[in-house]
Amino acid sequence: MSQTAVQEPKKERGPLNGVDTPNLFATINVVKNNPELAKFKFRAKNTWVSGTHGRGTIETFYGAGSEHTHKRTFTMEADHPAVLVGDDKAPLPVEIVLYGLAACITGGIANIAAARGVTLTEVQATVEGDIDLRGILGLSNEVRNGYENIRADFTIKGDAPAEKLREIVEQSKARSAVFDIITNKVPVEIGVNVG
Amino acid sequence: MSQTAVQEPKKERGPLNGVDTPNLFATINVVKNNPELAKFKFRAKNTWVSGTHGRGTIETFYGAGSEHTHKRTFTMEADHPAVLVGDDKAPLPVEIVLYGLAACITGGIANIAAARGVTLTEVQATVEGDIDLRGILGLSNEVRNGYENIRADFTIKGDAPAEKLREIVEQSKARSAVFDIITNKVPVEIGVNVG
Numbered sequence: 354m355s356q357t358a359v360q361e362p363k364k365e366r367g368p369l370n371g372v373d374t375p376n377l378f379a380t381i382n383v384v385k386n387n388p389e390l391a392k393f394k395f396r397a398k399n400t401w402v403s404g405t406h407g408r409g410t411i412e413t414f415y416g417a418g419s420e421h422t423h424k425r426t427f428t429m430e431a432d433h434p435a436v437l438v439g440d441d442k443a444p445l446p447v448e449i450v451l452y453g454l455a456a457c458i459t460g461g462i463a464n465i466a467a468a469r470g471v472t473l474t475e476v477q478a479t480v481e482g483d484i485d486l487r488g489i490l491g492l493s494n495e496v497r498n499g500y501e502n503i504r505a506d507f508t509i510k511g512d513a514p515a516e517k518l519r520e521i522v523e524q525s526k527a528r529s530a531v532f533d534i535i536t537n538k539v540p541v542e543i544g545v546n547v548g
Numbered sequence: 549m550s551q552t553a554v555q556e557p558k559k560e561r562g563p564l565n566g567v568d569t570p571n572l573f574a575t576i577n578v579v580k581n582n583p584e585l586a587k588f589k590f591r592a593k594n595t596w597v598s599g600t601h602g603r604g605t606i607e608t609f610y611g612a613g614s615e616h617t618h619k620r621t622f623t624m625e626a627d628h629p630a631v632l633v634g635d636d637k638a639p640l641p642v643e644i645v646l647y648g649l650a651a652c653i654t655g656g657i658a659n660i661a662a663a664r665g666v667t668l669t670e671v672q673a674t675v676e677g678d679i680d681l682r683g684i685l686g687l688s689n690e691v692r693n694g695y696e697n698i699r700a701d702f703t704i705k706g707d708a709p710a711e712k713l714r715e716i717v718e719q720s721k722a723r724s725a726v727f728d729i730i731t732n733k734v735p736v737e738i739g740v741n742v743g
Binding site: 436 | 565566567568571572575576579580583586587588589590591592593594595596597598599600601602604606609611612616618619622624626627628629630631632633634635636637638639640641642643644645646647648649650651652653654655656657658659668669670671672673674675676677678679680681682683684685686687688691692693694695696697698699700701702703704705710713714717718721723724725726727728729730731732733734735736737738739740741742743
């Protein structure tokens with residue numbers, strides 16, 4: 354290489370991994386200059402159907418200073434399996450939460466890889482949680498209701514050295530909303546309207 | 549009433565609200581006598597598609613001493629909306645977690661109402677969470693990544709006095725796995741396989 358080569362202008366990242374990277378950086382800059390835009394409210398609804406089976410929707414949210422409606426109304430369902438006295442029409446709520454964790458870190462991996470100029474070819478997540486149902490069945494006050502622990506395993510492939518791929522997963526975990534929600538405490542206020 | 553009437557035998561609860569109440573009580577009794585059966589492992593998988601869009605499955609779980617397969621393989625998807633630089637093909641992971649909370653407490657309400665002999669006619673849940681995205685965007689180290697707080701509002705109608713209906717919601721919250729997962733800490737271990 355020539356010693357006299359002038360320094361190349363800072364390379365702009367183009368879209369990568371299906372991530373609109375320029376838009377991602379632009380969004381971060383806009384929020385940096387106006388922190389109010391970072392305040393979001395997300396929502397979900399559920400309607401009891403029968404037994405442990407429910408059906409709900411995810412439709413609107415508030416953020417970036419205004420109300421938004423998703424491109425379409427997303428529907429979700431939950432139930433218990435037969436061994437837990439349900440009809441097994443849909444996943445358990447505790448399985449749904451595991452999926453949320455897997456999806457949150459996976460989405461972050463794609464964004465962070467794009468921001469770092471790494472092309473991904475595969476990301477797979479398998480999440481497993483251990484739970485002792487004596488808690489929710491009311492058989493023990495020492496056993497907690499929720500998971501005792503959760504393991505999330507990621508397989509990641511792309512055009513970067515192993516260490517760089519590991520760092521992308523690490524950074525995604527460090528900035529994952531669902532990882533924080535599960536590993537730390539979130540206050541939840543319950544309201545009841547009696548018909 | 550006759551003073552000489554013999555005491556009626558303890559009333560057995562029949563199925564109610566679509567809940568197989570006798571089976572529910574039988575299950576609790578079986579677990580009571582063999583706590584090993586209460587140990588469950590739930591699982592979820594996710595495969596990255598493109599950008600923040602992923603698609604996954606919920607298929608098997610371990611519990612009551614053996615492996616189980618759901619009646620069918622449940623599929624789930626997640627994405628980010630356009631304002632968060634995604635294609636809005638599916639709900640956000642943080643919305644999915646709110647749905648899990650709504651569904652967990654709703655399922656519990658149906659079970660507990662059945663156990664207490666209360667016929668329900670309606671249960672609706674609306675959950676909303678506040679999040680400041682400066683956390684996940686890496687713009688602040690003081691702002692957490694996850695929800696700052698969550699509100700879950702339940703409308704419950706049935707053939708019981710208001711106070712009894714309120715107590716059912718309260719008991720469901722007290723024994724909700726997802727409520728515990730969100731309001732308390734769960735350790736999460738992340739593994740990375742680099743391809």
